[in-house]
Amino acid sequence: MMEERQNSSPLHHLHPSTKVLCLLLFLVWAMVFNHPLYHLAITALVVIINLIGGSFRRALSFWKFYLVIACAAVLLWSLFLDEPGPAYNILGRHIATSAILYGIGMGLRLISLILFAVVFSSTTPVEAFTYGLRRLGLPYRVGFSLSLAFRLVPSVYQTAKMVESAQQARGHNPRKGGPLRRIFGFVPLMIPTILYTLRSANNLSLALECKGFGLKRKRTSLARYRIGWGDILTLALFIVGLSASIWLRLKGYGAVIDRL
Amino acid sequence: MKDLISMWNKTRLIVLVAVTAAVYAALMLPFKLVTIIPGYTELRPGVAIPTVFSILFGPAAPWGAAFGNIVGDYLGGMLGWGSLFGLLGNFFLGYIPYRVAKPLVHRIKPGLWGTVQIILACALASIVCGVIIGWGLDLLGILPFATLGNIIIINNLLFTCILTPIFYRLLVFRSRRWNLHYTQVLGEDAERRSRTFGIGIILLTIGAVGGWVAGNLLSLQIIEGSDLIALLQQASGGGYFIEGASGSLTVSWGLSPAILMIIAGAILI
């Protein structure tokens, strides 16, 4: 019953818990090095994962964003890190080469984290995500609330757009004027949106209770995921990769500066 | 503190957690374009949502704010370390206001003193949220405290202090009509202030303001981590702090007493 998804890649078939664990492992992995070359390797790995997961196109569509991130990281860290060693003098400021390299490394780190998040969210439906979290110990109600939050975002957004049209039809445009005007302009947009959402929330709570939500019984599930060889292999790859990286870093490789 | 757990037995509050999260995440979207530091923060009038929902929906707001942060990051493809500390910081942003502004629960129109209380509670929550996120990301070496911490705090202060009282006025009467106010769902127990409120609020305030100031001083290297450590060692009559810590470790170690104070204060209020 659950197989009829339109998109399907090897990553779609992984057990949700595997994917959540891999995400957590990757969060650590991305922190191990700060040398740009090592980060380049990690970024390349995530690009490959995106290719396998079929989300490369989506990931690529954010390219402008990556560029901004990279520039901002280089700029910020060059200014904030006062490192010894070779340096440039730019506009009277002492800027260390190592700080620039560190900045590039950090830019790549952010990009690889985003790329991983893209492939994760593209290959893991919300229910699978919260199912994975539940299997790792998150209580059912908490998981339910989290997945409900995901479902409500588009409807809140739609409501907000509807409200915006209704206000626009009365000659009000929250996107015009100076910053302060805009902030106050969003009050007429937000209030009906929130009230509308609250009213539906009340109806939804009622519907949930009438559908037996919160009955003190053991809940069953139609969703069935099985752990396969793919899961074991994927997890093994991540664990080996991460351990090797930590070992390398402890041996003194992969760092421009001695910090995370 | 107990209501943070007991609320999970109430369907309405469970749904309100999701609503807080969804509204928080969705209302950030139109502003995603006004990015200050890409990937980490943007101009967010939406931060007034956790604070106003906190005063209205009590314990549903901290969970909602934390989830909202995850949802926003997930949908924007930004799930990462930032999310982890964002989760924690936003949790406090939704937690502090209702604990501090509890005496307001029965007043439909807050009045001048009530409005001042709301503003103070929001200011405190805003600083705590920024200190935690700034500290966390500096700790991991992702961004320096002086950039991110300050940006978050100033953005939070600006929007929560202006918008929360306005939103509260426009929403409180209506949410009570729908029986959505947290005291209507949880009963009278939820209205009582804890006996340790006084000491809690003092710890929280010192932790927040102290953390903000110290974070800036350390991050901008106006004082060295070793100075602060020496100072602390003197004060505590010798201790076991790591000597010669540098870079982000300075901020992380230097700020850890503030973070501990914030956590202790939050438990006590």
Added chain:
Amino acid sequence: MKPSLQSPAVKVSGLSFTYQDAHTPALTDINIQIPRGSYTLLLGGSSSGKTTLLWSLARVVPEFHPGEIAGKIEIMGEYNTSRSPQEMAPYLGLIMQDFASQLFSSEVATEVAFLPENLGLPYEELARRVAEALQMVGLSHLVGRDPQTLSGGERQRLAIASVLSGEAPILVFDEAKSDLDPAGRRQIDELCGRLCRGGNTIISAEVEVEEGAEADLAILLSEGRIVAKGSPKEVFARPDELLRCGIRPLDVTLLADEGDAPPQTVEEALQYLKERDIHPHPKAPDPKSAKPEGEVIASLEGVSFTYPRSDAGISDIDLSVRRGEFIALVGANGSGKTTLVKQLNGLLRPRQGNVYVGGRPISEYDDAELASMVGYLFQDPDHQIFHEQVKEEVGFGLRNLKLSEEEITSRTREVLELMELAELEEEDPYSLNKGQRQRLALASVLAMHPSLLILDEPTTGLDYLEVRRLMSAVEEMNRRGITVIAITHAMWLVARYTHRVAVMSGGNKVFDGTPEELFADEELLSSHMLSRPQIVELSLRLGRYCPTVEEFRRTFTWKGA
């Protein structure tokens, strides 16, 4: 009525209920028995207590909405007193009007599985129930789809399936059809019939009566009390009572003499009237109403529009609107009606073609200017209300026009009086009922003195009295020269109020003419699931066109009329 040897499905004795903080009871001394396997129609206007009665069966009151309850309720032979709404789920399924807010999963199958999952049923049983429920509502082919991508009718059927999977013997529908187009309504009616034949007990709350309703029992509620009970035929035969309760009676029942059993179908009416020697009035006026021939105030020329990532939209539409016209726009949901009218106030901009308002291209106007020319009333008034006071709400649009305070005050007073809201000007808009909120929304639009007024399904969710009140205000504005375009599914509204009607289908305008021309075209009507109001059908069968009962009485004469 079907025989039943067992205890009734529902037995309510002496039920009264008052909501917390309310001054008057929502229900007073309700006594009913509903046999197993029967179909009950619960009729009543907006605050008649229908929903509260249904909620009391499901224990939503007093468990979810607190208040004071008295009396006894037996469901399938057991008292429901000690149960929570959750515990009632296996006995009674509740389907609500607002179906969008009942759906929360990202997949059709998951949605339907939710209820039986909560009951803790084993996997095989879950799979069986999901498959059966989806088959019952005809959505088996959409099992893996995201509910948000379904049409309104499909979503309502999914909401029903998500309750059917609980396999409760009693199913309760609370105005479940009111947001649907005629095709969607028909599907729900057929489904209810099938469920009932399959042994379910059906209770359906409605604000409208229909010719030949299939129910076994009809109950008429007003102000929390039962005012009539019996077979639908018996209850429908009391048009005056229905009117008082905010229900529009069947047209033909209004033709009978006092003391006569009124006819209920067109056939019965024909026989009734022929027995009384019906013939056209010798001095019958020409029923064709004068069509306004003012100057063109808005027009669309070859306008096409498609939504991003979707096939929906409109293509190559020409439409010119003359001053003083009252135009209806009809057609199935998703046929492009709303997309079309949104071109006229700039909420959507055409991909191709031109839109003119007041003789100028629409692109030459700014938001405030356009808003003062073209008023737009959204389907749901709550999308626009945010102020704390009724008069502030009306003043909001006027402030955007930067008018003087005196002008704002005088215009506000004027429209609030027209809308019969003057006494409520200090109230919180959210304390008003739906009908009043809809009138407030209309007041805030009218205050801007638009020359063109667009109404998007303005009567959804209102009872007949509220509809009449709203529409008379609109009619009055139209008489004063404001041009009106109304989107609606209610054909009696088209017949009664409009000069002209356009039919939309699949993004194309397939008809544009007078209501009389539309109702004369049987093929067009049936291919677009449109129907003639009873009185139109009857008058056409008698060789004339009468859009209303009053018109019919002016046109024809018969013994005792």
